[in-house]
């Protein structure tokens with residue numbers, strides 16, 4: 001069996017690792033260059049993502065990811081001013097268990113060992129399902145590639161989905177979130193100690209700020225030497241502990257830079273929090289457009305399928321859903337490749353499970369699209 005994956009994001013690379021580990025011929029075509037564009041700085045990984053990474057990655061890769069995550073997340077603290085000082089005054093009802101992964105490092109780990117099967121600067125444009133049962137993919141440079149299965153892992157603007165499920169529309173909810181990160185060394189020392197491994201939320205004068213701290217459980221360079229010496233990427237040496245933060249924005253303000261806008265909003269909060277935004281890495285401050293894909297009725301299974309944001313978007317946990325899809329599709333394709341089931345039945349079974357578990361709850365606004 002040969003599988004083409006479109007998109008070297010979280011879902012596509014997790015799937016490629018899983019298929020390759022099972023001895024299946026897989027190739028990944030990625031629109032961006034090898035350094036790519038920033039895909040966010042940190043990722044909250046829950047049980048779904050952890051299970052997928054353990055199942056799809058070689059043990060050394062999984063060991064590297066787990067060694068360099070932040071500590072297990074506890075509660076979500078409510079921060080407020082008490083006698084002029086920022087203090088934890090309670091906890092939110094909703095806990096989100098999991099650990100923080102540094103996204104550039106996770107991506108570098110996912111790419112390690114796939115260098116010979118990932119083709120960069122290769123924007124996919126269309127596919128053709130051929131009479132002999134194979135699928136041919138076409139790329140912007142005029143090249144083509146042919147396989148038994150084509151997987152669209154090409155994110156919320158998916159070109160594979162546009163052709164495969166042309167009736168599906170991504171709806172802009174009008175909501176926006178500014179997100180950024182600040183090196184821990186630049187933050188008032190009391191704040192990281194106050195937050196610990198918890199999440200935190202602060203509110204004031206109509207502004208809400210969510211925060212968390214990523215302290216690498218093991219520094220990435222020695223962890224790499226122990227687990228994955230083949231990992232040669234700047235993400236290992238550049239990594240340092242940081243505070244990540246998010247500020248919902250009522251509406252877009254054309255012309256206002258993302259970091260400037262974040263600083264204006266944080267000025268409504270305690271000065272300690274204002275300083276967190278002031279001292280952030282400006283280039284890493286991004287505005288996200290919050291979109292949703294309305295749940296859709298089932299479609300017939302074919303040799304073209306979709307994973308991750310290409311087919312469902314989810315606020316703050318879309319990466320976990322993408323990795324879970326990759327895990328489940330890997331299992332289905334391996335089962336079919338070994339003769340355990342018919343290929344279309346395997347893909348149909350994967351899609352039924354994905355619709356059942358990932359479309360649930362999408363009647364509320366969901367998802368995040370970078371680049372507002």
Ligand SMILES: Cc1cc2nc3c(=O)[nH]c(=O)nc-3n(C[C@H](O)[C@H](O)[C@H](O)COP(=O)(O)OP(=O)(O)OC[C@H]3O[C@@H](n4cnc5c(N)ncnc54)[C@H](O)[C@@H]3O)c2cc1C
Pocket residue numbers: 006007008009010011012029030031032039040041042043044045122123124125153154155156157158159179286288307308309310314316317318319320321322368369370
């Ligand atoms: C700032 C930020 C913070 C987030 N935090 C979290 C979090 O804490 N936890 C969580 O679970 N989720 C989080 N998410 C959501 C998560 O990032 C996404 O749900 C996840 O990246 C989806 O993975 P994916 O593989 O489906 O798509 P993506 O990661 O978007 O990857 C798609 C890939 O396809 C490529 N591509 C696109 N079009 C083409 C084409 N035509 N041809 C070839 N390649 C193409 C893209 O360049 C990209 O590399 C966050 C998102 C952002 C932006």
